[in-house]
Amino acid sequence: MIEVENLTKNYGSYQALKGISFTVKKGEILGFLGPNGAGKTTTMRILTGFFPATSGKAKVAGFDVFEEPLEVKKRIGYLPENVPLYRDMVVSDYLRFTAGIKGIKKMDIGDRVRKVMQDCALTDVSHKLIGELSKGYRQRVGLAQALVNDPEVLILDEPTIGLDPKQIIEIRKLIKNLAGKRTIILSTHILPEVSMTCQRVVIINKGEVVAVDTPQNLTSKIYGRNKLIIRIDGPSGDIQRELKTVRGVDKVEVKEVMSGSVSEYIVDIKEGEDPRRWVASQVVKNGWGLLEMRPLEMSLEEIFIKLVTKE
Amino acid sequence: MRNFYLIFKKELKSYFTSPIAYVVITIFMVISGYFFYNIVATFATISYQATINPMVAKQYGLLNVTEIVVRPLFGNISVIMLLMMPLLTMRLFSEEKKTGTIELLLTYPVTDMEVLLGKFFACLAVFVLMLVLTGTYPLLLIIYGQPEIGPVITGYLGLLVLGASFISLGIFASSLSENQIIAATVAFGALIFFWMMSFSSALVDPSIGKIISYISFTDHLEAFAKGVVDTEDIIYYAVFIILFMFLTLRILESNKWRG
Ligand SMILES: Nc1ncnc2c1ncn2[C@@H]1O[C@H](COP(=O)(O)OP(=O)(O)O)[C@@H](O)[C@H]1O
Ligand SMILES: [Mg+2]
Secondary structure, X not given: OEEEEEEEEEEOXXXXXXXXXXXXXXXXXXXXXXXXXXXXXXXXXXXXXXXOOXXXXXXXXXXXXXXXXXXXXXXXXXXXXXXXXOOOOEHHHHHHHHHHHOOOOHHHHHHHHHHHHHHOOOHHHOOOEHHHOOHHHHHHHHHHHHHOOOOOEEXXXXXXXXXXXXXXXXXXXXXXXXXXXXXXXXXXXXXXXHHHHOOEEEEEEOOEEEEEEOHHHHHHHHOOOOEEXXXXXXXXXXXXHHHHOOOOEEXXXXXXXXXXXXXXXXXXXXXXXXXXXXXXXXXXXXXXXXXXXXXXXXXXXHHHHHHHHOO | OHHHHHHHHXXXXXXXXXXXXXXXXXXXXXXXXXXXXXHHHHHHHHHHHHHHOHHHHHHOOOOOHHHHHHHHHHHHHHHHHHHHHHHHHOHHHXXXXXXXXXXXXXXXXXXXXXXXXXXXXXXXXXXXXXXXXXXXXXXXXXXXXXXXXXXXXXXXXXXXXXXXXXXXXXXXXXHHOOOHHHHHHHHHHHHHHHHHXXXXXXHOOHHHHHHHHHXXXXXXXXXXXXXXXXXXXXXXXXXXXXXXXXXXXXXXXXXXXXX
């Protein structure tokens, strides 16, 4: 549905995109991850035809973004990063305007607008000025204008940025409900929604693709299940020495000193071993207090930091 | 065509949801009304003196409403336009750039041309409303005097094409900056320049002077107020309008390249 090939973009002498390539299949939700300044917004602006790339190719819904921009624009819904809306317009008028300009037939506009206001839970504020709405509502108006023409492709630039936790959950739920027949690209630098909603992740940093994979694979590829976190009450030096002798344990490090004699340790496990029971009995045998033991699961944030900081 | 109409409608509406249009129209009417009153009062004084002193009548030639009231009135209105029109055009692109709404607008399936024409004609519509309101002045003259109708009509035609030229240039200025004050200032500066440049035509070589006064607004306006519509003047304004529309399209385009 979306094919990006060797895209570059120069702002003056600064190269914001250094040849990125990826594809998104029909019906897929792709997470587009990267820290601030990675080039996410730049890529999305190219895909939506706001400005052209310096070189490279981009196709959306089978149309070349540079050669047939109008065809592409008819088929996408775009939510820009800071949700720029006409503050002096009433919500329903604004959505009627966007529906019209996106080519919805005049007789269908009323129905479309009503439907999209329902989907985005905007019916209550339909007669309010956009400028008077809270950030969360504005975000939904932004989403509604993107959806009003029932587009095949949705491009959402950091759709949860600047929202409070409750609003974030609502917007994420909304986006998840949109999945299915639509193809969605969603960018973010605060990743939890990606592990929740996306089937695939493209990680970019400094204008380059660093990794492409499923959120699950990314987790196991980098860390696997080869680390344990153990919280023990006891003398730190002895514990490290003794645990290292346990079968299947490779390395032991103090992760964090908690309070008094309690510390958290990270235990590296040798390939294919599961030393949990041996570790436990070793701790008990020495008379220390075993307070907690769990496998270390990297969050997407941690993976992400790991990926982009290893050069 | 539909996109043009949708943008036109939206822009026109937004003129009247903010106080801008009301304030500009009100001030415009107050000042032009004041000038009209003064001109008529002057005319009345002269007429009165003429009735008791034939010398005065001789001095002013035929006491002609068209010469003494209608022409100065159009002259005054065009100067007030010079001061007011940049306030109507300044927000058209600047605001969209500042708030970022231009990004959504230009990623909708519309062409730059449709966007530009929609904005241009919305502003022109507000301007035409202003002109229609000033129509009360000639109407009063027609009721209480016998002005020639011809120069009134051509005078309005002149104001219309002049206003359209101001709008075209103002929109261009607005496309240059996301700051409305800068957009308005650039428009003022450019308009005053095009207005005043004919003054320097007397100071230079006649062949160059001719070119200068051709480029300036002023000479082209004269004929309209005299009741003459010359195709040359119409072509001048048409070229002026199209030139700045074209430049605006180029700016929109180049913004895209620069990002
Ligand atoms: N209009 C612009 N002019 C110059 N540099 C820009 C412009 N827009 C973005 N950049 C630069 O390009 C890089 C990528 O920006 P952007 O695509 O906005 O990143 P992201 O959305 O991932 O935070 C940044 O270093 C940013 O400073
Ligand atoms: Mg961004």
